[in-house]
Amino acid sequence: MCADTPETTAENTVDYKSTLNLPKTDFPMRAGLPKREPEWLERWEKMGVYDRLREKTGRTPFTLHDGPPYANGHLHIGHALNKTIKDMIVRSHQMMGFDARYVPGWDCHGLPIEWKIEEQYRKKGKNKDEVNIVDFRQECRKFAEGWVDIQREEFKRLGITGNWPDPYLTMDFHAEAVIAAEFQKFLMNGTLYQGSKPVMWSPVEQTALAEAEVEYHDKDSFTIWVKFQVTGTGDATLDAAKVVIWTTTPWTIPSNKAVVYGAEISYGLYEVTSTPDECWLNTGETYLLADNLAADVFSRARLEEGMYTRRADVTVEQLASISLKHPLNGATGGNGEWDDIRDFRAADFVTDTEGTGFVHCAPSHGMEEFELYRDLGMLEQVITYNIMDDGRFRADLPFFGGKAILKPNGKEGNANAAVIDKLVEVGGLLARGKIKHSYPHSWRSKAPIIYRNTPQWFAAVDKAVGDGQDTHGTTIRERALTSIDELVKWTPQTGRNRLYSMIEARPDWVLSRQRAWGVPLTVFTRKGLLPTDPDFLLRNDDVNTRITEAFEFEGADAWYKDGAKARFLEGIVNPDDYDQVFDVLDVWFDSGSTHSFVLRDRPDGTADGIADVYMEGTDQHRGWFHSSLLQACGTLGRAPYRNVVTHGFTLDEKGMKMSKSLGNTIVPETVVKQYGADILRLWVAQVDYTSDQRIGPEILKGVADSYRRLRNTMRFMLGSLNDFSEADRMDVADMPELERWVLHRLSELDDVVTKGYKAFDFQGVFSAVFTFATVDLSAFYFDIRKDALYCDGDTERRRAARTVLDILFHRLTKWLAPVLVFTMEEVWLERFGGADNSVHLEDFEVTPDAWRDDALASKWASIRSARRVVTAALEVQRTEKVIGASLEAAPTVYIADADLRAALEGVPFDDIAITSAITVSGDAAPEGAFTLPEIDGVAVSFAKADGEKCQRCWKILPDVNAQTGVCGRCSEALKS
Structure with a gap:
C-alpha cells in the first residue's frame, strides 16, 4: 500500500502518482538470455538440482531412456529439437510428482568414427591395415571421448537436465561386456547363424550396412x-x-x-x-x-x-x-x-x-x-x-x-x-x-552402395527362441509384433503402423560388420565344419563367462590381444580346433542393447529393465526403435519400452531440407548466441513436433515476440505482488465473481496442462497457457483489475485480486518451467530468492475441485460477449477522435435477453468495460446503435461521461472534489 505524501508541482497542482500502488519489480523487460543463461546453469550445478530431486522419496519412478547420439561432431538443429523434447518430458513428469530420471548416453562404436580416423591416416599417407588393431581402436576411443565432452557441454547449454556426470557410453568396459553377453544370448538360444545372402554393401567403406545406415539420393545410372x-x-x-x-x-x-x-x-x-x-x-x-x-x-x-x-x-x-x-x-x-x-x-x-x-x-x-x-x-x-x-x-x-x-x-x-x-x-x-533415379547411399561416406552376397552373421527372426520366455510369442518376429500392438503406446499412432509393417516384412537381422571399431562377435567356429552343421558354433557357458569377465576389466580390446583365442578356450576345448571370428557387431545391436546396461544394471535404471519412454525421430522406426525391439525380443521376450514418441524432421522456412550446400542450415549455437536457449526451447514447444517442422530467421522472430508477451505477463504479476504477504490473502469464497471466474479457468487449464504433459503434447500445453496468459489475463482480467490494483486502498477487491495473482504466479511459473527453464527460474527467484531455491525443485500445484464452477463460467462468457460489443463501439469513437480513452465514455448498453441484463446489473459492468459509467437497459436499441453481427441482442449507444476527471484514477465522475481533484474512492484510499 502506497502512503507517500502527494507532491505539489510548480503549477500548484497535486501529483498523485506517488500515491498509486504501481507495480514494483527489478525484473527487466529485456531478458538478456544469451548472457544470463550460463549463470543459471552454473547455479544449478552448484546446487546439484538433479541429485536433490532424486532425494525426494515415495515417488513413482519414470524413466526416459535416451537414444544415443553419435559422438562425432557438433550438434545440429535436429539434436536440439530431440533433446529439448526429451527434457520437457522429464521435467514435466518430475513436476507432476514422479521421480523422473534421465541418463544421457552416446553411441561410440562403428564406422563414422572409424572413418574419421582413416581420413586422418590418409592425409598422413598412413595405411590403416599396417596399424596394430588395438592401437587403432584406442585412437577411435580417444576420438569419441573428445566429442562426448564437447556434445555434453552443448547439450547442457540448451538447459537439458540429467545425470551428466555419469552418462552411459557404449564403449565403457561394462557396456562392452554386456553387449557381448547380449550377443551370446542369441548364440545360446539358437537364433544366431552364419549365412550368405545379398546385403547392402559399401565398396568405399568395405562393410555391410544396415537399412538405418542408408539414405537415398538421386543418381545418374547407366x-x-x-x-x-x-x-x-x-x-x-x-x-x-x-x-x-x-x-x-x-x-x-x-x-x-x-x-x-x-x-x-x-x-x-x-x-x-x-x-x-x-x-x-x-x-x-x-x-x-x-x-x-x-x-x-x-x-x-x-x-x-x-x-x-x-x-x-x-x-x-x-x-x-x-x-x-x-x-x-x-x-x-x-x-x-x-x-x-x-x-x-x-x-x-x-x-x-x-x-x-x-x-x-x-x-x-x-x-x-x-x-x-x-x-x-x-x-x-x-x-x-x-x-x-x-x-x-x-x-x-x-x-x-x-x-x-x-x-x-x-x-x-x-x-x-x-x-x-x-x-x-x-x-x-x-x-x-x-x-x-533415387538410389541408396551410405549416410557416412555419401557414396552409392551395392547389393552383394557375402558370408555374414544373422539373427533368425522366425526361428523359435529357445529361452522359455514365450508369453508374447515364440519367435523374435512374433514377440515384436505382439509388443507393438499390446504393450506399447505410440505418439503419434502412425509410428505403430510404420514399425509394424517393417517388422512384418523384414528379413533376418544382419549382425556382422567387417570393421575394427566395435564390439566383436564373440564366437568361435569349428574348423572343417559347414555353417549348417549343429556343432559349427561353439556354445559354451564357461567360454562366454571368460570373455565377458575379460571385457568387464579390459574392454572389448581383449578379443584382439595376442593369445586371445587360447586365453578364452584353453582348459575348456582345444583352441586348435576352432577359428576366432573377427567381425564386429552392427552398431545398431550396440544401441539396441542399451536397455540391458542402462535400464537393467544402473542404480538409476528401472526395476524391470523396461523404459517408460523412448523418444526419437521418425527415421528411428528403421533405426533405434527397430533394433531395440528386435534385440529385446530376442533376450527379454518383449519390447524394452512402454511408450514410443516420434518427432519429424526439421526443415527451413520454405519447407526445404537443410543442407550446407544450400546455405539454409540453422545451428543451435547460433540461435543460442543471438536469442538464448529459451527461445529455441520455446520454438520446440510451439511446433507440432510429430510432423516435420520449420525454423528460420522469421520464424524465430515470431517466437521471440511470443516470449516477450509472456515475459510481460510475468513481469506484471511480479510487480503487482511486490509486497504481498499471507496477511493479504483472501478466502476464495469471499472473492468477487471475476476472481472466482479466473480460478475456474485455472481449474480448466489445469486439466489441459496435466493431460497434455502426460500425453507429451507440448504444443497443446503451451498454446493453452499462452492463450490464457495473453487473452484471458493480459487482455481481460489484468486490464480490468489494474484500476483496483493501482488505485484502491486496502479493499477486499484489491486483496482478492492480489490473492488470485499469487495463485496465478505459482501455477504459470511452474507450468512453464519445463519449457522456459531459464526464464521461469529467473521469475521464481525474483520473488522467492535464496541460495537453495529453484522452481525446478517444485511440483505442480494441486487445484481444488471447488474452483470449478461451470454455471459461473457460462454467465461470464455472456458478460464477456457484451463487453466485446462495448469495447468495439468505443474503439470507433477513439478512431474518430471523439474520445482519447475509454474512461471518457459513459455508454448505454441495450440488452434484449433478461438473464444477461440481470447478469450485467449484478456486476460492476463499468469497471469490466473500463468506462467511467455505464447504463444497462432493457429498452429497444435506438436506430444507429452499435452492434456486432456475431453477437445477437446487444447494442451500444455512445455518450461522454459526466463530471470531472479524477487526478488520481483518471475516471470522469460526478463526485470529484474541486479542491483535491480526486473522487470519493481515491479520497478514501488517500486517507489510508
Whole structure:
C-alpha cells in the first residue's frame, strides 16, 4: 500500500502518482538470455538440482531412456529439437510428482568414427591395415571421448537436465561386456547363424550396412537393354529369337544366372523389318517382349513405328520350354565363364509396367532373386562371388578382372563401362542410356552402395527362441509384433503402423560388420565344419563367462590381444580346433542393447529393465526403435519400452531440407548466441513436433515476440505482488465473481496442462497457457483489475485480486518451467530468492475441485460477449477522435435477453468495460446503435461521461472534489 505524501508541482497542482500502488519489480523487460543463461546453469550445478530431486522419496519412478547420439561432431538443429523434447518430458513428469530420471548416453562404436580416423591416416599417407588393431581402436576411443565432452557441454547449454556426470557410453568396459553377453544370448538360444545372402554393401567403406545406415539420393545410372539368345525349345522360330532384359546395374551382367518372366503377362514375338543408321538391331531379327512394353523398347533402339511388327503370341507353355544363353556365351577369351545355359522361369515379382517384361537375375546381388532360388533349393547353382570387398571384380574374371564399380572417392568406376563395351563388342546390346533415379547411399561416406552376397552373421527372426520366455510369442518376429500392438503406446499412432509393417516384412537381422571399431562377435567356429552343421558354433557357458569377465576389466580390446583365442578356450576345448571370428557387431545391436546396461544394471535404471519412454525421430522406426525391439525380443521376450514418441524432421522456412550446400542450415549455437536457449526451447514447444517442422530467421522472430508477451505477463504479476504477504490473502469464497471466474479457468487449464504433459503434447500445453496468459489475463482480467490494483486502498477487491495473482504466479511459473527453464527460474527467484531455491525443485500445484464452477463460467462468457460489443463501439469513437480513452465514455448498453441484463446489473459492468459509467437497459436499441453481427441482442449507444476527471484514477465522475481533484474512492484510499 502506497502512503507517500502527494507532491505539489510548480503549477500548484497535486501529483498523485506517488500515491498509486504501481507495480514494483527489478525484473527487466529485456531478458538478456544469451548472457544470463550460463549463470543459471552454473547455479544449478552448484546446487546439484538433479541429485536433490532424486532425494525426494515415495515417488513413482519414470524413466526416459535416451537414444544415443553419435559422438562425432557438433550438434545440429535436429539434436536440439530431440533433446529439448526429451527434457520437457522429464521435467514435466518430475513436476507432476514422479521421480523422473534421465541418463544421457552416446553411441561410440562403428564406422563414422572409424572413418574419421582413416581420413586422418590418409592425409598422413598412413595405411590403416599396417596399424596394430588395438592401437587403432584406442585412437577411435580417444576420438569419441573428445566429442562426448564437447556434445555434453552443448547439450547442457540448451538447459537439458540429467545425470551428466555419469552418462552411459557404449564403449565403457561394462557396456562392452554386456553387449557381448547380449550377443551370446542369441548364440545360446539358437537364433544366431552364419549365412550368405545379398546385403547392402559399401565398396568405399568395405562393410555391410544396415537399412538405418542408408539414405537415398538421386543418381545418374547407366541403363542397358541386353539380348539373351533363346535355346533348347526345339522350335526353330523360338530358338532364333532373343529375350531382352533391362537393368540399371550393368556391372551385374557378368553375375547373371537366370532370366524370369511373369506368368500373367502378355508376350509377343516381334520381328525387325527395317532399321535406321547406327542401330544394334538387324532386319529379320526376332525378339520376345511384353506387349505393353514393346514399343518403348524398340524406341530405345531408335526404331520407329513401322520398323517392326508383331508376328505371334508367345504362350506360357512356350515360355516354359525356353532356356537362354548368356550374351557372353562363347566369347573369345571368356574361358567358358558364361557358357552354362541360363535358367528361365516364371516369378511373381515380374511386371510389365517398366523395362521389357523380363527380369535379369543375379541372385548374388538382388534379394528377390536370391529368395526365389533359395526357395527352389538352387542357390549353389546361381550364387557367384565376382565382386570383392572393395567393389572390384575378382582379379581372374575374364574381361573385367580388377575393374571397379566405384572409385575410392565414391565416384563412378570403370566396371559399368567395361561391361557395356564388351556387350557392344559381342553384339549383346540392344540399347543403352542413362537414367536419374533415387538410389541408396551410405549416410557416412555419401557414396552409392551395392547389393552383394557375402558370408555374414544373422539373427533368425522366425526361428523359435529357445529361452522359455514365450508369453508374447515364440519367435523374435512374433514377440515384436505382439509388443507393438499390446504393450506399447505410440505418439503419434502412425509410428505403430510404420514399425509394424517393417517388422512384418523384414528379413533376418544382419549382425556382422567387417570393421575394427566395435564390439566383436564373440564366437568361435569349428574348423572343417559347414555353417549348417549343429556343432559349427561353439556354445559354451564357461567360454562366454571368460570373455565377458575379460571385457568387464579390459574392454572389448581383449578379443584382439595376442593369445586371445587360447586365453578364452584353453582348459575348456582345444583352441586348435576352432577359428576366432573377427567381425564386429552392427552398431545398431550396440544401441539396441542399451536397455540391458542402462535400464537393467544402473542404480538409476528401472526395476524391470523396461523404459517408460523412448523418444526419437521418425527415421528411428528403421533405426533405434527397430533394433531395440528386435534385440529385446530376442533376450527379454518383449519390447524394452512402454511408450514410443516420434518427432519429424526439421526443415527451413520454405519447407526445404537443410543442407550446407544450400546455405539454409540453422545451428543451435547460433540461435543460442543471438536469442538464448529459451527461445529455441520455446520454438520446440510451439511446433507440432510429430510432423516435420520449420525454423528460420522469421520464424524465430515470431517466437521471440511470443516470449516477450509472456515475459510481460510475468513481469506484471511480479510487480503487482511486490509486497504481498499471507496477511493479504483472501478466502476464495469471499472473492468477487471475476476472481472466482479466473480460478475456474485455472481449474480448466489445469486439466489441459496435466493431460497434455502426460500425453507429451507440448504444443497443446503451451498454446493453452499462452492463450490464457495473453487473452484471458493480459487482455481481460489484468486490464480490468489494474484500476483496483493501482488505485484502491486496502479493499477486499484489491486483496482478492492480489490473492488470485499469487495463485496465478505459482501455477504459470511452474507450468512453464519445463519449457522456459531459464526464464521461469529467473521469475521464481525474483520473488522467492535464496541460495537453495529453484522452481525446478517444485511440483505442480494441486487445484481444488471447488474452483470449478461451470454455471459461473457460462454467465461470464455472456458478460464477456457484451463487453466485446462495448469495447468495439468505443474503439470507433477513439478512431474518430471523439474520445482519447475509454474512461471518457459513459455508454448505454441495450440488452434484449433478461438473464444477461440481470447478469450485467449484478456486476460492476463499468469497471469490466473500463468506462467511467455505464447504463444497462432493457429498452429497444435506438436506430444507429452499435452492434456486432456475431453477437445477437446487444447494442451500444455512445455518450461522454459526466463530471470531472479524477487526478488520481483518471475516471470522469460526478463526485470529484474541486479542491483535491480526486473522487470519493481515491479520497478514501488517500486517507489510508
